[in-house]
Amino acid sequence: LEALTDEEKEVLMALAYIDGEGNILPAGEHLLEAYRIWKERSFKPVKSINVEILDAELLKAIREVWKHHESDPSVLPTVDELVHYLFYKPLKDYRHLIQHYGRRLYQDLGYQKKEEIMKKFSEVKTAEELFKSFYEKGNRWYEKMYDIVQESLYTLESFNLVRAEEREGKKVHYLTEFGEKVLEDMDRRGMREIPAVAVKAITIANKEFASPNVDWYRKAVEAQLVGGGEATEAGRMYAQIAYQIRRLPHITRFELQVLHRIPEKGFFVKDVYEQFEETWKEEVEYALNKLEARGYIDILQNEAIVLTEAGKLIKRALSGTPEGFANPITPLAVRVLEALRKVGTLYEKEKKVRVLPKNFAEAMRISGLDPDSFEKELVVLRASNLIGKNSINEAGLLILEALEKLN
Template identity: 85%
Template sequence: MVIRKEHALALLRVREEEKNEAPTCQLFVKSEEPPYLELERMNLLRMVRPLEYSLTYWGRVLANIIDEMVEKGLIPHPSKWDEDFRWLGSEVLMMIETAIENDDIPGPLTEGELEKRGFIEERKVEKKGVFKAVNQYAKDVYEVFKNAHPRLIIDRELCEYIKKMPPGPAESSMLPAGGRFPILMGAMRLLAFSVPTSDIYALTALGKEIKAACETIAPTLETVISEDIMDSLERAVYEGFDAVTDEEKEVLFELALIDDSGNPLPAGEHLLEAYRIWKERSFKPVKSMNVEIVDAELLRGIEEVWKHHEQDPSTLPTVDELVHYLFYKPLKEYKHLLEHYGRRLYQDLGYQKKEEIKKKFSEVKTVEELFKSFYEKGNEWYKKMYDIVQESLYTLEAFNLVRAEEHEGKKVHYLTDYGKKVLEDMKKRGFREIPAVAVKAITITNKEFASPNVDWYNKGVNALLIGGGAPTEAGKMYADMAYEIRRLPHITRFELQVLHKLPEKGFFVKDLYQHFDETWHEEIEYALNKLEARGYIDILQNEAIILTEAGKLIKRALSGTPEGLANPITPLAVRVLEALRKVGTLYVKEQKIRILPKNIKEAIKLSGLDPESFEREMVILRASNLVGKNSINEAGLLILEALEKLN
């Protein structure tokens, strides 16, 4: 949906003809038609016959909105707009959507752009004071967007343009020259641009399927894709040849959409999926995942320890063995790990020691020496390193990259198929961080009409997930993985502190910084990265932070948990909860699951953990107030409910 000066004037012209009781608006020359044709694709105008148009219901609503906003002085009359001014477009609609999702508050990133378009008002609320919010006109425009189902018609010329354009995410300068084609694609919601300005573009979920169809279709007809063609294709494939006429069959054969037996060819398969998306307006939720440097290094460690196990069966990838693996990493050869260790040391020792820690990095040779120099009392240095390794293993299990199992009475770690894929990527393209927003730069395009903002896009490029105007092989892998993995809840001490500060909505990243010392900005960024990757929060394009349904449940479940616990909820503890639920009895009124002592052995077996590890996770569950002596309490049930929401 795109409204520029010419579109607004066209709407008002047709509405004026309507007021004068003319049945349609008659155009005089073909050169006048492009904006009318684009409005027809937006389902705001109806083509009665060539060069004659009338308003649809939603077109009339939008024309009335423009009139009212002009009368109230919120916007100048469209005749006074600059020629290229986009009053509405994917970027503006996403600014409105994210504000509505955030209790109508747009935030500093998008407020100015919305104000230019007349969509901002001042509100005064007790205790909150005066603030800017989107007005009713913004919501009315968004209502038009949600209800005006766009048309979908692709001619041969547009099909060729779509074939040669990179799918994105990409910088807008990469779009090939194509006259009005980008506007026409925006009208049909095939192409979206970034918030707040259109620096980045991407094909939408519908656009990607249309592009895939265009790349394999036979462009033998003037119109290669239309609603009628898609409808014929669906009937031919799912109901058989008898359901379509001979003329329809001929069109499907000519476009290479089906074979002689009525089976869909590659173009037909993509067009069927495009038709489903277009008809049902069914879109995937936006998901992400995250891998830190130390996580990737431990994946390699697990693989190497298992290889060593072949020569020495007593060597197994337990936490202790993996701690030793990281201890002997020569720091100067593994510079990519320094940032992670530095961050952990700053968090423990305080940022005032930052310079001292940096100096020590340049002096020592191994992680062991580094930790000994800061944690000399007893074996505290070993315990700190153990905590780092265990926390990272929890993170890896939470993302289904490793699996802890009982082996010869010990808790050992196996790489899952997903973990092996990530390790292969790291070996091939370099050990690096995969930020949540870098993956989200790709998955955001699964929404109806959205593109990543510049920061997400740049992080995707730096993580080698985006390049050449499209997701790379690695980018596709991580994006697919974000939807395929089974997540297990996990949260660290600092992440819980951050989560406790977040209301359900009406909050921005900049607001969160104000709750912590300014030296903690880096820690907050990493915590938000993990919370988003885990599915507890959604950071919108306007930098608002929204709690997801799972996030609300996790926050509520851990509201009574002491913030001193290193990992208030772990994926292994969740496995224990799942096992206890299977052997217990639910008491609905009490909101508890009671477990008989005789069933604990069965629960240990179901969890896949050794008895010692099972008991250790039970200690965590009790400390976090999720289980009692012989029951899962209400907070524990909330964690299990969050588990279902996450998957």
């Protein structure tokens, strides 16, 4: 705007493209977007984001633990501390999490125990008691609670809402600017799930000729992202975040099982349901929601499913990964992969990046992780066949290529 004359600025103000201080108004932003489309002859890809109830509660927990840290420096938002914060409080304070806990228990124990699990909810007072009821032996109840929190933290980091960093030799979690925005929304409008399709009901407008289907619109209204036929303040915020965040690949065990069953084209949502027993329909629906939020699939208005370029790469990279592995790829593992690539040497013919053993310490520093977490993520990468002893193999390079496609 500095290059404009006073007369030109007056014209833009008269057309409501800028205000008196030279700030671009909404009409001006739309004009710029129209110009970009005309110039580049392309439309923005449709992106989304998903925030589950547990994710939102963990954002709040991280904030509260950092507040506690101010009076007690020994308290830090590690996974263990967040487990303690979330699961040892009265279950009545977290009734909105019951569905999430239930789904996680169904995954492990089977839907045939659904009535027993729901009955147990009415009998216990804390999540600790709930998990002890089903995982009494060998302290597995705490391991299960820990895994649930860790998986949610992985998801939050994959959407750039939190970031794990080394502090005092521990892995601690910080809210990013985007995590702060989501938490502010939850504080103002209440803890609720933000489904991927609800955000997509808004971002679908970035396509040339497209509008959301009725189900997407309904979920957007329920999530308070749409009202009166247009995006609300919250809706615009989540739509903006979907394009502004730097995504890191992440996929859970069940999501990978679903992804493996989706061909590149010619498949519909109903076809995916048919690949699983009827009792798993709810789980499949949640997995599809998460896969779309992650940017691996695109579900069209007629419920046809299209694998994205990133999705194809992820599927190919993890084709040899055992499906029983809890989190075949994590955002922290991707950070380690990026760090290894920076300190390694690419051999194009072999499709490998070789890393000298002495450079692993530098890779750990670049990753920002503590030694224990760094080693654990190396185990994840090797178990998923993404790296060898001292190299990133072809599958690992595919993950890094997918990372570029997602951003």
